[in-house]
Amino acid sequence: MPAWRAATAPGLVLSGLQECVRITDDGSGVAPALAEVLRGHGMRVDVVGADELGREPRGQGCVVLLDALSDPRHPAQDSAEVHGRLLRALTALAPRDETDAGGARSVVLVQDSGGPGPAAPPGRAWLGGAVALARTAHQEWPRITVKGIDCARGGRPAADVAGALATELLTGGGEPEVALTADGRRHHPHTEPAPPLEPVETSRTAPDPFFVVTGGARGITAPCLVELARLRRPRLLLLGRSALVPERPGQAAEKDDAALIRSLLAEDREAGAVRTFAEVRAEAGRLLAAREIRHTLTQLENAGAQVRYASVDVRDEKAVRARLEEARDLWGPVTGLVHAAGVVADKMVADKTPEQFERVFSTKVESLRVLLDATADDPLDTICLFSSISATVGNPGQSDYAMANAVLDHVAGELARERPAARVVSIAWGAWHGGMVTPPLREHFARQGVALLPVAEGARAFAAELAATSGPSRIVVVPDPGQPGQWGGASDRTGTQIQALVRAGAQRRPLLRDHAIGGRVVAPLALATEWMARAVPGRVAGAPFALHDIHVRRPITLGGPGPHWLTVEAVRQEDRAWHMCVGPVDDRAHITALAVPDRPPAAPRQDRPARPGPSAAAPRYGVPPLFHGPDFHVIEEILDRDDGGVHATVRGLRAMGWSDDGRWVTDPALFDAALQLSLLWAQGVLGPTLPMRVERCEIHRPGAAPAGPLTCSVTARSCGALSADCDALLLDTGGGVRAALTGIRLIALPG
Numbered sequence: 001m002p003a004w005r006a007a008t009a010p011g012l013v014l015s016g017l018q019e020c021v022r023i024t025d026d027g028s029g030v031a032p033a034l035a036e037v038l039r040g041h042g043m044r045v046d047v048v049g050a051d052e053l054g055r056e057p058r059g060q061g062c063v064v065l066l067d068a069l070s071d072p073r074h075p076a077q078d079s080a081e082v083h084g085r086l087l088r089a090l091t092a093l094a095p096r097d098e099t100d101a102g103g104a105r106s107v108v109l110v111q112d113s114g115g116p117g118p119a120a121p122p123g124r125a126w127l128g129g130a131v132a133l134a135r136t137a138h139q140e141w142p143r144i145t146v147k148g149i150d151c152a153r154g155g156r157p158a159a160d161v162a163g164a165l166a167t168e169l170l171t172g173g174g175e176p177e178v179a180l181t182a183d184g185r186r187h188h189p190h191t192e193p194a195p196p197l198e199p200v201e202t203s204r205t206a207p208d209p210f211f212v213v214t215g216g217a218r219g220i221t222a223p224c225l226v227e228l229a230r231l232r233r234p235r236l237l238l239l240g241r242s243a244l245v246p247e248r249p250g251q252a253a254e255k256d257d258a259a260l261i262r263s264l265l266a267e268d269r270e271a272g273a274v275r276t277f278a279e280v281r282a283e284a285g286r287l288l289a290a291r292e293i294r295h296t297l298t299q300l301e302n303a304g305a306q307v308r309y310a311s312v313d314v315r316d317e318k319a320v321r322a323r324l325e326e327a328r329d330l331w332g333p334v335t336g337l338v339h340a341a342g343v344v345a346d347k348m349v350a351d352k353t354p355e356q357f358e359r360v361f362s363t364k365v366e367s368l369r370v371l372l373d374a375t376a377d378d379p380l381d382t383i384c385l386f387s388s389i390s391a392t393v394g395n396p397g398q399s400d401y402a403m404a405n406a407v408l409d410h411v412a413g414e415l416a417r418e419r420p421a422a423r424v425v426s427i428a429w430g431a432w433h434g435g436m437v438t439p440p441l442r443e444h445f446a447r448q449g450v451a452l453l454p455v456a457e458g459a460r461a462f463a464a465e466l467a468a469t470s471g472p473s474r475i476v477v478v479p480d481p482g483q484p485g486q487w488g489g490a491s492d493r494t495g496t497q498i499q500a501l502v503r504a505g506a507q508r509r510p511l512l513r514d515h516a517i518g519g520r521v522v523a524p525l526a527l528a529t530e531w532m533a534r535a536v537p538g539r540v541a542g543a544p545f546a547l548h549d550i551h552v553r554r555p556i557t558l559g560g561p562g563p564h565w566l567t568v569e570a571v572r573q574e575d576r577a578w579h580m581c582v583g584p585v586d587d588r589a590h591i592t593a594l595a596v597p598d599r600p601p602a603a604p605r606q607d608r609p610a611r612p613g614p615s616a617a618a619p620r621y622g623v624p625p626l627f628h629g630p631d632f633h634v635i636e637e638i639l640d641r642d643d644g645g646v647h648a649t650v651r652g653l654r655a656m657g658w659s660d661d662g663r664w665v666t667d668p669a670l671f672d673a674a675l676q677l678s679l680l681w682a683q684g685v686l687g688p689t690l691p692m693r694v695e696r697c698e699i700h701r702p703g704a705a706p707a708g709p710l711t712c713s714v715t716a717r718s719c720g721a722l723s724a725d726c727d728a729l730l731l732d733t734g735g736g737v738r739a740a741l742t743g744i745r746l747i748a749l750p751g
Helices: 030-040 050-055 075-093 130-140 158-171 221-232 257-271 277-302 317-331 354-374 389-393 399-418 439-448 455-467 510-514 525-534 668-685
Strands: 002-006 021-024 045-048 062-068 106-111 145-151 177-180 186-191 210-214 235-240 306-311 336-339 382-388 423-429 474-477 497-504 545-552 564-572 578-584 591-595 635-642 645-650 689-699 710-719 723-731 737-748
Touching: 021 030, 021 050, 030 045, 030 062, 030 158, 045 050, 050 062, 050 075, 062 075, 062 130, 062 158, 075 106, 075 130, 075 354, 075 399, 106 130, 130 145, 130 177, 130 389, 130 399, 145 158, 145 497, 158 177, 210 221, 210 317, 210 354, 221 235, 221 277, 221 455, 235 277, 235 317, 257 277, 277 306, 306 317, 317 354, 336 354, 354 399, 382 389, 382 399, 382 455, 389 399, 389 423, 399 423, 399 474, 423 455, 455 474, 525 545, 525 564, 525 578, 525 591, 525 668, 525 689, 635 668, 645 668, 668 689, 668 710, 668 723, 668 737, 710 737
Parallel strands: 021 045, 021 062, 062 106, 106 145, 145 177, 210 235, 210 336, 235 306, 336 382, 382 423, 423 474
Antiparallel strands: 002 186, 177 186, 497 564, 545 591, 545 689, 564 578, 578 591, 635 645, 645 710, 689 737, 710 723, 723 737
């Protein structure tokens, strides 16, 4: 089921803010207040209407879409207008081709639907599709950083909401999705196993339940209802668009679409009728749909249900009310709703038309509003909404479908709070082995390694959810527990780029003045590693992790007073790893690394023994190779030093008095201490060197080290004519492994 995990902001700036920012006006005062805060940080900001974005020149830096924070008088009725405006704005910003970076470096979509905090105000659920749109755009646009923010306003003044959003833009980096509560907490989404359900036999459903079902006569809903009929013997009113058109004699023998089309064409020839092929194919489709509906009705009756079918557009409130009244006269009040109607019109955001959006979105959202209004006086004890995993993780081509289903997910939560005695659930289905998943789609999913949900298994899950006495209002149903993280390819798409910024320079970070070589301030490898670690997508805060193949390709020099903007970028590789790099904005690959977030380091071990020496010596800073100024005097005492390595006590960033805002992922002071000791060892065996590569950096205890004394042991690996290699082990006061640097490569300096 969808859940939230507390998260600390990485302390990185969202890409594009350094150029210019355009904010769409939400009408509630947040947009101008946010613009004022960002201008105070030196940003160029304009507040515009969403429909103005398409008329402006491309290359807009960062675009922040606040339309879903608006306060329409009737959120349910205005849901399509708000979400349609967001989709049109994204269409205007969409890249033209694979080489185009689109109309912005980054796009941010904001909504207020409660997130992990207290419930949002009534009605906000109907405006809860903006983040799902961000999830889909994140997948479709690999060269643009797309971010979704669920920001709870919680009755706060516009200035306070703007301040929370500004803090996220300035410190939250390029993380694709985050939720901000009104009390200042920050969370990331994830999925976790739902609690087990009670046995179906202990159903809390009333005797002879009367369910109104949309979209239940065809597709995947039909086997679900058959399973429900077998267990509960319900009364079912099925509402669908397809008419029960009669078949002429002989047509029933035609078993598939092609055979039926041939039969219809033959009939036309005999009758001398002239129709286009499209008209004949449409009639064949209507006949096959009616045939499927009749088959479903027969199955339901054989399973023990009483069934009525009505051909109706569920968006037509007058027609729906009339059909419900007819059924109530026969069966009494409605006790349950199953809203499973849905259509898709898969097109990328750049190609999505308003007509496609209206059809897809209204079939899900407007139909639900009509159903809820039409049953407002019925004693509903069960409400089940058929959502999609596309709303949870996004899916290329399904921006409108993802938004619509996300609205259903949020409305389910609101209904569950309003009706505590009822079972309310929104089921985000994964891909079924049937229904709208055609053979070509099945092949596509097979290539992605996505397992399909067997029909019988899905039907049993549906019946169990309706029979449960309690449970979460939102669940994801897939055959593989790990599937939500990979379905649709959000994290797996090769070439996906996520960018963030660092504002560096001696003025911005005074300690950098003490890391100057030949009079030039050079960004320390230790800090560059920290910046890359902060930007690793999917890294779990506080959990051990490793960076591989850290490589200095070119030093990052920070000349002049600054500030200097550096870009930190993550690019998805074919093997599920992320290629990380940091450097100037338009020339990023100065320092690179490789991250595999789901492959943490092995359990800490101390396989390099401590090397206590006979006597201690103070490090000689200001004498090569220790060029570092006072803020980088991180070596406390050298306990032992010979050709086999160096052993010393060292200081972490807290002991050095570096600013500690709780965002540190590594401890750069300790990392730099290990590199400095490596330089000392290499000086004795090779002469002057510079560290250019680290084969592997294992962080077993993330974050800033305690202020007490720590130790670092550098152990030789090899030494040649031009390079030397060593390892470093950093230990806490109690001897536990804090970090390990394996394969530090030092290159001899010319001359």
